[in-house]
Amino acid sequence: MAPTSFFLVLFFLPFLGVLSHENTFKIQQTTRAMIIQACRKIENQTSCQTNIQSRLEGPTDQNPHSILRAAIEATLNEARLAINMVTKFNTLSIGSREQIAIEDCKELLDFSVSELAWSLGEMKKIRAGSKDLHYEGNLKAWLSAALSNQDTCLEGFEGTDRHLEGFIRGSLTQVTQLISNVLTLYTQLHSLPFKPSRNASSTHDVSMDFPRWITDGEKELLLSGPSGMHVDAIVALDGSGHYRSITQAISEAPNYSNRRHIIYVKRGVYRENIDMKKKKTNIMLVGDGIGATVVSGNRNFMQGWTTFRTATVARDMTFRNMAGPQYHQAVALRVDSDQSAFYRCSMEGYQDTLYIHSLRQFYRECSIHGTIDFIFGNGAAVLQNCKIFTRQPLPLQKVTITAQGRKDPHQSTGFSIQDSFIYATRPTYLGRPWKQYSRTVFLNTYMSAQVQPRGWLEWFGGFALNTLWYGEYRNYGPGASLSGRVRWPGYHMINDASLASFFSVDRFIDGMAWLPGTGVKFSAGLTN
Numbered sequence: 001m002a003p004t005s006f007f008l009v010l011f012f013l014p015f016l017g018v019l020s021h022e023n024t025f026k027i028q029q030t031t032r033a034m035i036i037q038a039c040r041k042i043e044n045q046t047s048c049q050t051n052i053q054s055r056l057e058g059p060t061d062q063n064p065h066s067i068l069r070a071a072i073e074a075t076l077n078e079a080r081l082a083i084n085m086v087t088k089f090n091t092l093s094i095g096s097r098e099q100i101a102i103e104d105c106k107e108l109l110d111f112s113v114s115e116l117a118w119s120l121g122e123m124k125k126i127r128a129g130s131k132d133l134h135y136e137g138n139l140k141a142w143l144s145a146a147l148s149n150q151d152t153c154l155e156g157f158e159g160t161d162r163h164l165e166g167f168i169r170g171s172l173t174q175v176t177q178l179i180s181n182v183l184t185l186y187t188q189l190h191s192l193p194f195k196p197s198r199n200a201s202s203t204h205d206v207s208m209d210f211p212r213w214i215t216d217g218e219k220e221l222l223l224s225g226p227s228g229m230h231v232d233a234i235v236a237l238d239g240s241g242h243y244r245s246i247t248q249a250i251s252e253a254p255n256y257s258n259r260r261h262i263i264y265v266k267r268g269v270y271r272e273n274i275d276m277k278k279k280k281t282n283i284m285l286v287g288d289g290i291g292a293t294v295v296s297g298n299r300n301f302m303q304g305w306t307t308f309r310t311a312t313v314a315r316d317m318t319f320r321n322m323a324g325p326q327y328h329q330a331v332a333l334r335v336d337s338d339q340s341a342f343y344r345c346s347m348e349g350y351q352d353t354l355y356i357h358s359l360r361q362f363y364r365e366c367s368i369h370g371t372i373d374f375i376f377g378n379g380a381a382v383l384q385n386c387k388i389f390t391r392q393p394l395p396l397q398k399v400t401i402t403a404q405g406r407k408d409p410h411q412s413t414g415f416s417i418q419d420s421f422i423y424a425t426r427p428t429y430l431g432r433p434w435k436q437y438s439r440t441v442f443l444n445t446y447m448s449a450q451v452q453p454r455g456w457l458e459w460f461g462g463f464a465l466n467t468l469w470y471g472e473y474r475n476y477g478p479g480a481s482l483s484g485r486v487r488w489p490g491y492h493m494i495n496d497a498s499l500a501s502f503f504s505v506d507r508f509i510d511g512m513a514w515l516p517g518t519g520v521k522f523s524a525g526l527t528n
Helices: 003-015 021-038 045-054 064-092 096-127 135-155 163-190 216-223 246-251 497-503
Strands: 233-235 261-265 268-270 283-286 293-297 318-321 333-335 340-343 346-348 354-356 360-364 367-370 372-377 380-384 387-390 399-404 414-418 421-423 428-431 439-443 469-473 491-493
Touching: 021 045, 021 064, 021 163, 045 064, 064 096, 064 163, 096 135, 096 163, 135 163, 233 246, 246 261, 367 372, 387 399, 399 414, 399 439, 414 497, 428 439, 428 469, 439 497, 469 497
Parallel strands: 233 261, 261 283, 268 293, 293 318, 318 346, 333 354, 340 360, 346 367, 354 372, 360 380, 367 387, 372 399, 380 414, 387 421, 399 428, 414 439, 439 469, 469 491
Antiparallel strands: none
């Protein structure tokens, strides 16, 4: 019998005062089926199953949540072992690109460890009877991110002879499969893909309804500009601040801060490659506006940097990569942080400008400039009231706006571009499928005439055309006509408002739970 067929039995059995032998047998069957599912496609099935079984606390712990918790614990342990293994390869790397790729892998696996640990903590809250309605969104987001990190690690070896990649791939395969199994189990138990919206169409202004946990000081910050807010550090090129570089200001900011640490960056062009480490929590960068406060770098793939490392790391700022189209992948901004928001920012580059790598992200009134796949990654992101500009690519290149990287149907990731404006000045396609389950929608968005009639572009051949999920809803402008669009099985002309609303801020990134605290104006649902 398939594992899913046992779930209803388990949910009702705890209400029976005494368990019969028949019910005990059913529980044992269910436990066995779920453990098999958690170890699906793992090379050493016996070891995997024994490992999970050993983490259950006796007969009273034989329920879906306990088995899922034990599976996460086992996966977390494997991810930690993988970090130790990858570290040993440092001495075997012979080129700078390999060394950077190995460092990427260590950092990415560390992300996976954190995301699994967060998931485990959330499972323990559920077990303790927490009534938090947002745990489902949290777990799905964190497990989705953890699943993708290993792929990003291996992609970093592009441009090498791949000999180290072969060794590392073997160790990562089990971690990836375990996470995939956990995500599948979790989805079968909890996922309600079209749950009702809590607040269908409200627009939140920073002057309205703050969460109870926002302090008076933070309200003052959210309601003011740089001149009126309390700041912890000032960066200025002319020496009038505390620091002359953003990197130094971030380096000296407190680690794992429980309060918001505000860094005001005065106008100027800061030629830095900023790397905001995981320990630098609750940091907010505030500039003097798009084009006034500019972070500028030129790291690119052709210089030996991996795509993951080309980023130049918010409100009222410009992130710019100066490497031209001839240098191929050159990220201006890479974002890995959960529940991150960017307001009135500009991301400027050519290929791979904005790397929405993982987790939940929101962009409001931002400008994004590029040529090929210039909004890409595998986060769950909503871009609202943004302006998208195309640039001149290299000869024979085709301009594609998005390349979303969802690799598993159970991941909660995808791009939702809403109430925005596409100003294409050359033949442009809305996106192409980077990974098997790529997911992107355009809602209520203006499209200029250079958006091509077929709308979307293949990655190669028929790859992912049956499994991707692309959609358009109530777009307008000369490039928005649906009459010539592709007829792929995975392409959808959305006519149902309730289906389109699944991709709203409230439902797709659980925005009502965290966006009010960022001070960024947003529409929770779809606009009319």
